[in-house]
Structures are given as C-alpha cells and as structure tokens.
Amino acid sequence: HALIYDVARLERGLAQAKGLHFYVDIIEPLPAWLLGDSVRIKQILLNLANNALKFTEYGSVTLHAEWAEENLHLSISDTGPGIPEASQARLFQRFEQEQGPQRNSGSGLGLAICRELVGLMGGSIDLQSRVAHGSTFHVRLPLAIPEQPALSPIWPVESVALRSLRLLLVEDDATVAAVIRGLLERQGHLVRHVGNGLNALAEVEQGTYEAIFLDLDLPGVDGFQIAQLVRQCEDSDRRIPIVAVTARSGGDEELRAREAGMDGFLRKPLTGEQLAEALQRVVA
Known part of the structure; x- marks a missing residue:
C-alpha cells in the first residue's frame, strides 16, 4: 500500500x-x-x-x-x-x-x-x-508473502540526506524534470530547473549551486560538452559536483561522463533513494 x-x-x-x-x-x-x-x-x-x-x-x-x-x-x-x-x-x-x-x-x-x-x-x-x-x-x-515482515524494507531517504542543498537540474523533458525535481524537493533541497545547456552555463556563472544533475542528451550542446565547459570555467578552489543522468543503456556513457569531468552517473527512471545516495557520494 x-x-x-x-x-x-x-x-x-x-x-x-x-x-x-x-x-x-x-x-x-x-x-x-x-x-x-x-x-x-x-x-x-x-x-x-x-x-x-x-x-x-x-x-x-x-x-x-x-x-x-x-x-x-x-x-x-x-x-x-x-x-x-x-x-x-x-x-x-x-x-x-x-x-x-x-x-x-x-x-x-x-x-x-x-x-x-x-x-x-x-x-x-x-x-x-x-x-x-x-x-x-x-x-x-509473482511475489511471495513473507512470514515475518521486516520492520523497514526500504532504506529511508532521510538516512542518506546530508542537508538542504541548492541544486541545478538540467533536463529538457518537462515531465521527467518535474518528477526528479519533486523527488529532490521532497528531501528538502532547493532545485532550479533549466531545459538546455546554455541556460545551465548561465546559471552556473550567476548562481551558487552545491551540485548539478545533468542530462546527457540535451538539444544543441549535449551534457558531455556542458560538463567540460563548466570544468574549464571553474575557479581552482571550487569544484561543483556533477551527476550525469541518462536514459541510454549498455554503452560507454559512464566512462565518457567521467572523462568529461562528471562525478556521478545515474540511469533513468530514477528513485528518490538513488538521487539521495548519489548526492551523498558526490557532496560528501
């Protein structure tokens, strides 16, 4: 239920x-x-x-x-x-x-x-x-009914949440963006959503974000290029964690994301638990 x-x-x-x-x-x-x-x-x-x-x-x-x-x-x-x-x-x-x-x-x-x-x-x-x-x-x-149910079958999101973070979500699909944003806001984070890479670069220059969730398949300039541009423009004393998000499957996307300077990698569809764990890894 x-x-x-x-x-x-x-x-x-x-x-x-x-x-x-x-x-x-x-x-x-x-x-x-x-x-x-x-x-x-x-x-x-x-x-x-x-x-x-x-x-x-x-x-x-x-x-x-x-x-x-x-x-x-x-x-x-x-x-x-x-x-x-x-x-x-x-x-x-x-x-x-x-x-x-x-x-x-x-x-x-x-x-x-x-x-x-x-x-x-x-x-x-x-x-x-x-x-x-x-x-x-x-x-x-075909699922089974357990004889003695566990008290906590799912690792609660709160157990991996660090604190309220200012996050930038770069996603061109409005429906997917609304779901991811809702999952992150439910965990107490402040989320700014933009739909393309150029707006993302403008936000990075003007705002102070503690992490970025970046879709790899964006119109125009793709996520790999955006990550490289962000890294080139960063100051030496501050590095924004970037988590790649993609619907691709079975290719070399994760390796390419790492080479482009990204810190985490997630495949759609996403859950709140996956987002929280990714944040803990890259922000901690």
Whole structure:
C-alpha cells in the first residue's frame, strides 16, 4: 500500500499541472507486505505513469492494484489517444515509438526497460489499447508473502540526506524534470530547473549551486560538452559536483561522463533513494 500511494503522491502533481485526475484503485484484500524489489517496482510504475500523463490531454490516469492467484497485478490506465494495434507489438522494443496522435516526443527506451525489469522478476507486462479509447499497461509479478515482515524494507531517504542543498537540474523533458525535481524537493533541497545547456552555463556563472544533475542528451550542446565547459570555467578552489543522468543503456556513457569531468552517473527512471545516495557520494 505504501509503495502504491507513494507513486500516486509523486504523480498527482504532474496530473494537476495538466488538468488531469490521478486515481488509485486498490482491490482488497491486498497483502500489507510482499517480498520483492520495491525500488524497481516503483521505477516501473513511475515510468508507466509518466508515459500515461505525458500522452493524455483530457480525463484521467488510474493506478490499479490487486492480489490474485499468488501474483501482484498492477496496471496503469489512461484516457489518452490510444495506440494502433499494428504498432503495439513493436512498442516494447528499444527506441521504438508509435508516431500516432500525441506520440511525437521521446523514445521507447522506458518501456523496453520496464519489460526487462519485469522479466527479471519472473513476471509479465502487456498492453491493451484502442485508438481514441485510451491504453492500459498490465504488470503481473509473482511475489511471495513473507512470514515475518521486516520492520523497514526500504532504506529511508532521510538516512542518506546530508542537508538542504541548492541544486541545478538540467533536463529538457518537462515531465521527467518535474518528477526528479519533486523527488529532490521532497528531501528538502532547493532545485532550479533549466531545459538546455546554455541556460545551465548561465546559471552556473550567476548562481551558487552545491551540485548539478545533468542530462546527457540535451538539444544543441549535449551534457558531455556542458560538463567540460563548466570544468574549464571553474575557479581552482571550487569544484561543483556533477551527476550525469541518462536514459541510454549498455554503452560507454559512464566512462565518457567521467572523462568529461562528471562525478556521478545515474540511469533513468530514477528513485528518490538513488538521487539521495548519489548526492551523498558526490557532496560528501
């Protein structure tokens, strides 16, 4: 229950900004505790919910949860434009994206990662959609009910938070930026968001930031170049920690980020725990 409502709490701000409703539908009885990877499950739900909110212009998005046949069933439903049947089979392939109504931005990478994570947990993910009738992504996870639940299954974010920090977030996707900013502000940090590298450089020159979260795939000047420019302009007695953020997978991005002068590396989708731990490593 806590995980589901945590996801809803993070997503409702985005929904309200677009004039949408975000509903939670839990079919009881749902076990109070289940044995599984809560961080990855939350990543999957946040990714699916973000996509639903991104492509839905009117109506609502609903997070549904129930326990049936020894499986946790989760689904994200929207009232968006829907996806043509001919395109649904390709949607979970890396970098594949339907070019129908409202599908004109981003890549399919997030759905590919969701499918891989669900598969590693022994579960399944599938899609039901009709053009003009919305979409529903169904996730089935074969989780166990622990005999004696642990008192604290997730390392609390507060245990790794250093203090309130002034942070610069450089991210061109407004939806992703809103999620990351919300996660950081929830930890007590002050976050300034800019959407491109040139604005980031201006902020670094004019502001006093204690760390930067820098997307690698920015329009125009990319994150690697921005990091190099920041390092060239810094005074010898002060070095701003930079954490790379990317949706890329399986390449040499982390090595290139280090060579460009970045101190940390994170892959999307992100959780509050990952952000907090990255901050602790680079700021401490």
